Amino acid sequence: MKSENQCPVCGKVQLDKVFDVLDFRGSNESFSLLRCNECSFVLTSPRPLDNELGKYYPKSTYVSHNEKPTGVFDRIYFQVQKANLKDKLKKILRHSKTGALLDYGCGSGSFLGFMQQNGWKVEGVELSKEAAEIARKRTDSAIWSPDEFEIQPNKYDVISLWHVLEHLPDFERVVEKLKASLKPGGVLLIAVPNHKSYDAHYFGKNWAAWDVPIHLWHFNREVMMQLAKNWNMNFEETLPMPFDAFYVSMLSAQNKKKKLWFLKGALRGLISNVKAKSNKEASSLIYILKKVV
Numbered sequence: 001m002k003s004e005n006q007c008p009v010c011g012k013v014q015l016d017k018v019f020d021v022l023d024f025r026g027s028n029e030s031f032s033l034l035r036c037n038e039c040s041f042v043l044t045s046p047r048p049l050d051n052e053l054g055k056y057y058p059k060s061t062y063v064s065h066n067e068k069p070t071g072v073f074d075r076i077y078f079q080v081q082k083a084n085l086k087d088k089l090k091k092i093l094r095h096s097k098t099g100a101l102l103d104y105g106c107g108s109g110s111f112l113g114f115m116q117q118n119g120w121k122v123e124g125v126e127l128s129k130e131a132a133e134i135a136r137k138r139t140d141s142a143i144w145s146p147d148e149f150e151i152q153p154n155k156y157d158v159i160s161l162w163h164v165l166e167h168l169p170d171f172e173r174v175v176e177k178l179k180a181s182l183k184p185g186g187v188l189l190i191a192v193p194n195h196k197s198y199d200a201h202y203f204g205k206n207w208a209a210w211d212v213p214i215h216l217w218h219f220n221r222e223v224m225m226q227l228a229k230n231w232n233m234n235f236e237e238t239l240p241m242p243f244d245a246f247y248v249s250m251l252s253a254q255n256k257k258k259k260l261w262f263l264k265g266a267l268r269g270l271i272s273n274v275k276a277k278s279n280k281e282a283s284s285l286i287y288i289l290k291k292v293v
């Protein structure tokens with residue numbers, strides 16, 4: 001385990017404890033959330049070492065890597081994914097009409113397959129060998145492991161990371177590689193949970209998107225603006241992920257062991273989405289960063 005004494009975003013050393021959170025995925029270990037006094041970045045502490053991280057990913061519940069979902073909850077999520085894919089495409093079309101797409105952390109390639117059907121040239125990066133193999137069969141495209149992936153200079157119009165950045169121990173090094181692989185004017189799309197959302201405040205320690213310790217970092221708008229500056233990229237806009245509000249709220253209600261968690265979670269998800277329409281602090285945010293031309 002690694003304990004933090006320095007903020008990776010701004011380098012300052014004053015980190016204050018927010019609270020302790022349980023690993024609800026099964027280890028039952030407790031982890032602290034630390035907030036940087038200077039830039040408000042929140043990080044999980046201690047962080048498992050790279051070689052310890054794997055054991056915290058319970059395979060059977062990690063839905064994005066599952067081709068055939070099992071539990072009721074997974075099955076609903078799988079159905080919602082279809083609608084979610086259309087929503088993702090719509091949001092990408094705001095910035096790029098078509099072209100070459102790299103999905104970093106592509107899982108079994110459902111997003112890549114969907115984009116391919118819509119005329120995009122697709123490639124992916126995936127850590128899980130089994131998921132990568134499914135993605136390869138599905139798209140007949142290059143799917144690299146993170147270690148194999150090398151800079152593809154100025155190749156992509158869009159590079160997406162759907163709920164990936166918060167999992168990466170070396171996220172800044174990865175973004176540097178990805179930025180170099182974007183065409184000038186290309187967009188980096190980073191989707192991450194937003195702990196400034198209504199559902200994060202409502203559920204507190206039980207908020208499912210803290211997801212310690214596999215979520216190592218917890219981003220917000222101010223932090224992402226700072227990072228965009230550090231990376232010399234233009235901060236274009238943020239977009240909400242309305243499906244995530246429901247998913248995360250239902251899981252959170254389950255963590256809280258609420259009766260009728262399904263309904264109570266759905267209600268909180270709905271409230272979160274309504275509030276996000278005015279305050280723009282959705283449960284999960286998509287950050288659109290553009291490579292300077």
Ligand SMILES: [Zn+2]
Binds near residue numbers: 009
């Ligand atoms: Zn900081």
